[in-house]
Amino acid sequence: MTLLADPRGTMPIRSGIGEPDYGTPKSSSQVMVTVTIDGEAHVVPEGTSVMRAAGEAGCSIPKLCATDSLQPFGSCRMCIVEIDGRKGTPASCTTPVEEGMVVRTQTEKVAKLRKGVMELYISDHPLDCLTCSANGDCELQDMAGVAGLREVRYGMDGKNHLDAPTDSSNPYFSFDESKCIVCNRCVRACDEVQGTLALTIEGRGFNSKVSPGGLNFLSSECVSCGACVQACPTATLQEKSVIDLGMPTRTVQTTCAYCGVGCSFNAELRGDELVRMVPAKTGGANEGHSCVKGRFAWGYASHSERITKPMMREKITDEWREVSWDEAIEFTASKLKEIQLQYGDNSIGGISSSRCTNEEIFVVQKMVRAAFGNNNIDTCARVCHSPTGYGLSTTYGTSAGTQDFKSVAKSDVIVVIGANPTDAHPVFASRMKRRIREGAQLIIIDPRKIDLVESAHIKADYHLQLQPGTNVAVINAIAHVIATEGLIDEVFVSERCDPGPFNRWRKFIELPENSPEVVESQSGVPAETIRQAARLYAAGNNAAIYYGLGVTEHSQGSTMVMGMANLAMATGNIGREGVGINPLRGQNNVQGACDMGSFPHELSGYRHVSDNAVREQFEALWDVKLLPDPGMRIPNMFDNAISGEFRGLFVHGEDIAQSDPNTKHVEKSLKSMDLVVVQDLFLNETSKFAHVFLPGTSFLEKDGTFTNAERRINRVRPVMAAKNGKQEWQIICEIAQAMGYDMHYENSAQIMDEIAQITPTFKGISFAMLDEVGSVQWPCNDAAPDGTPIMHVDGFVRGQGQFMETPFVPTEERSNRKFPLLLTTGRILTQYNVGAQTRRTANVTWHPEDVLEIHESDAALRGISDGQKIAVSSRIGETILTAEVSDRVPAGVVHTTFHHPTSGANVITTEFSDWATNCPEFKVTAVEIRPADSSAAPTNTLESVLTKA
Amino acid sequence: MDIKILTHMVEQIEKNIPAHEEQYLRISEHLIKFWTPQMRTDLFQEVKENRQNYSEVVGQVVDDMRAKAKA
């Protein structure tokens, strides 16, 4: 029998167009050893495998069960070598190098043995290489070539797996069992990299096979991260897009545009067609891992509903008509000027988007400040992480997370507050879970039983299941225990913190009103649980806090951020690896949107507009006079629109009518305006009130940078030509020019150059620099030319850390007889934000509609059963959702997501907001629920998405 | 902007900034840092006309901001 593989004789270190694979992970040891491989001496870090040392030295060893994202396993025996002084032929993947070791990788003996091993594998493998979807990117094919295998002696007549069925249940990848060599890489990838443990090897010997449990992949625990697909050396686990379109031939490295983890991907193309997104091992944030959104849910970029031509209409009741770019830009500019002429300079403003690049955001805020001539620029970060900016700036001096993601590997105690990383920040969650499996202890503070409370090989040591709205009471109680039980790190505090505010805080926090016993009645968390969790946090060697919107989207969001910052200072958990205060940012570029000066009171780099020296620098560079007072925040714009003072709005890539609270109020304010301009990919809820629609670019078309939650600036490179014919920054510049302000750049690199010129924390950054080093974490300047993975190491940005008193002020939104339940909102793994992107992909398979989680006792009381349509009403409005009876929420609390406009979750959320920043209180709404008469069937079924795509 | 919204905002700020001798200074700093001039002017006007409806601290805040604005 003749093989179809083309024996090459040499072992490629990379298969296809992928990144190099050295077989085993890199050793982090600083101790170096010398080893001789095939006659040449090489110096490598201690702990390096012989396989990796050989690969790095250019004499690669064949392998099948090894890949460098996984710990060595030693099952296939393809990688055997001869080592002087050792008996037999050890596996090079499981053998670490030793000082003076002499290794021979290409002897006649090992060649013969490898060929025999390969022959056994091939004898149970379909010989259809030339028609196989993995042809050219298959390690089995490569290894057969390396082993010099041209003939198989055993034939295919005996027992084999060639008729095994293919599981195509997952919308993105298939599992063709007939091609499986049972190398275990997929199982280990799911365990070690993803941490879901969905796969097992069932059976023994010849009968062993990979099993996802359940009926198939779709019905299993699998979360479609793609790690197993990436690890598979054959076409057994294969992306359906590769099967459909063929093997890619070139690659462009870029950054995911979904969550704030900011994963790097190699976009792999065949010609101009994107075939797949493969997570980049060189990605600083993700190191080769991904989640279902970034890995697979990119098809929306080519969805048929994309708007690619500018559109206009006189009235919002008119039909849209396509117009030229010139007409759209000219109309927008002249109408904005007309409004200003009639109602004053302050009557217009803009909203920038955390989904856009730093360069786009920078030019939007520049257009508002320089061409509109006011500071009425705000960002969608207003409705998510503005309290982070306020809280961390006040206590530490800057608005940023303190750690890099890698830092979690050094944590002994991990506290997750108001965040759901496995759904909202999945790739970081995998890192966190790895550390927990290694033994770190875990405290969860959340009203809802999130996956981390208990899942495969993970169990939280403490779950403080508090009543929504009582975060500050609980954090104060934890601090009370630390202060009154002598657990304060007095040395750290005296060396690093301002003594006046500290002493005042200490007095405040020791008050009996902050004791766990008092807080128990407010929060519902048993006092003893609070005490134990506090002791664990304070006594753990390295304790880190990670938090999300469950902290910020409250009437005391800013207070809570300061409460956590106090806690880290009081226990000395700041300024080194494994500790810190870390906001998990929701959208891809929330950090960047804040950094770029898109809050109305700040210029880029968090410098207040009232700072004359800073303003003068901008004025000199931009050749324009800037205002020294803050402009309007988004809610101010809405309120002023209703009262008639604010008349024109430019909305850049945000669907405020769906994402902002109290939809009726938002709609009323949009309807009150004379001009609403929306720049986006698709017509959305906001565009229903718009007069001009400017088509935007997807992340696959953008050229720029995103900054992730760890302050890492990543390049976003164009993978395909802009479908609208223009980059978004060009469109903004053209509007500014049409309004009479000369704003011009040749390319987006020039915008970054301007950002670096005018923003001290970005001084060392340019596209050329990022292209050279991959990514960098700000501050990056003369003082930190390589960037800053960990902040506040020797001192706080503000000098001394500032403790802040954090009195608990209960929210005004309370449950009562009419609205006895508290609604809290969240996210789900497969959907993102308002769903504009993910709803237009096969991700709707998993989440076709928003559901309302309700405890069985609350459901029973109201005669509601699982799957039933229910009306959810608050004092603001009413919407229809499907009930999901669940023990994730306690009695008295219900939970939903807001990914689908049909469910209108924000129809019922209220106008209450954070006292300091006006970030909406999405997390607490008093509601009542009853069975609905009408049914609101979900409109985004998989079928409808796929037929439109 | 509806004055009810502004007064609700300033009352929330007052509740959340702890009551001690610096309270009114911190509130006035907050309003100068984050509120538009129009919002501050509207609040001045309201408190001037209806001072009896506001706490002593809000009165002090307004006096302090007016003094700073004149300086």
Ligand code: SF4
């Ligand atoms: S599916 Fe792929 S990775 Fe998993 S055991 Fe089979 S060949 Fe190996």
Ligand code: SF4
């Ligand atoms: S896709 Fe991810 S979660 Fe699913 S089986 Fe593969 S590794 Fe596990």
Ligand code: SF4
């Ligand atoms: S959505 Fe977040 S975790 Fe998932 S691939 Fe994108 S950046 Fe990474």
Ligand code: FES
């Ligand atoms: S690669 Fe070493 S035993 Fe499989």
